[in-house]
Amino acid sequence: MTSFVATGVRGLVERVCAGDMRALARAISLVENDSLEATDVLSGCFPHTGAALRIGVTGSPGAGKSTVVDKLAQSWRAAGKRVGVVAVDPSSAFTGGAILGDRIRMQEAIGDNGLYVRSMATRGCLGGLARATAEVSQVIEASGKDVVLIETVGVGQDEVDIVRLADVTVVVLVPGMGDDVQSIKAGIMEIADIFVINKADREGADQVEKEIRALQSLSGRNGSWVASIVKTIATTGAGVDGLLDAIEQMREWLGAEGRLQARRKSYWQERIEEMVRQALLKEARTHGLSSEQFAEHAERVASGQEDPYQLVPSLVAQVFDARGAHQ
């Protein structure tokens, strides 16, 4: 059974790496649904990852993230680079979802297999959105992409976690936010490598720039990199060249002194820890610790009938004993 699955998956992964779009869509579904074959798919793809630049694009709803991503993707395609896009929560009240939908249709129509766009459903992702996004990005990268763009609304903890997987983080702001620059989630401001002030056709772009500079002077530096600030009108493409330059500079900076490696290491340190946690929990569930049993313990602890500090070590021992007996 396992070998059958592994053989089938091997063929699928080979087709993914050869740039077969249907195979890519199938592989992504397997990963997104956390299916039985997901681990083999990811493991098969992993050796084919690492070369692409991963760019996270985040910012408040409607800031123009999809439009910026679209313009970047177009520029890179024109330069012959292969581009992957993962968009998380494109179904907010703004037009992002529709824009992406159009693009997916366009991509099918012109058969451009150098561009792949995937929308992530925010609900129903088994094991968390950050995990699913990271894994889907990896599969897309393995299909032979030079750049992977990950678009996400920068509001919740999930989104901050998603952006962590990026090598370069672009935060999109818009004029007319007033003091709201301060209210953008602090975690997102801190991890910004490049600020885009989009909708620069509106009044107040200079004010936003001033506010970012003020915040920058307060906070510490991100290594020797001072986040660059670029103004764009994404709808017309004005300023997008400046953004491309800023990304290129960041890529060069990351390339020196092992910085890219250091970033990816710190990302994987957290990620591996999370993977171990999940694997242990799964182990616990297959060795007699069902959700129902957790619920029963929770009820007893909540009503003071059971001591959680005694309970947990005994549960852990129980799992290891059960596992030992199975081996």
Ligand SMILES: Nc1nc2c(ncn2[C@@H]2O[C@H](COP(=O)(O)OP(=O)(O)OP(=O)(O)O)[C@@H](O)[C@H]2O)c(=O)[nH]1
């Ligand atoms: N005036 C102006 N409008 C823009 C600009 N960039 C984007 N827009 C418009 O702003 C709206 C939202 O743009 P999107 O690119 O969908 O924004 P988003 O951040 O991806 O939105 P969500 O994914 O829904 O959070 C669209 O109607 C765009 O046409 C700009 O530079 N100037």
Ligand SMILES: [Mg+2]
């Ligand atoms: Mg969008």
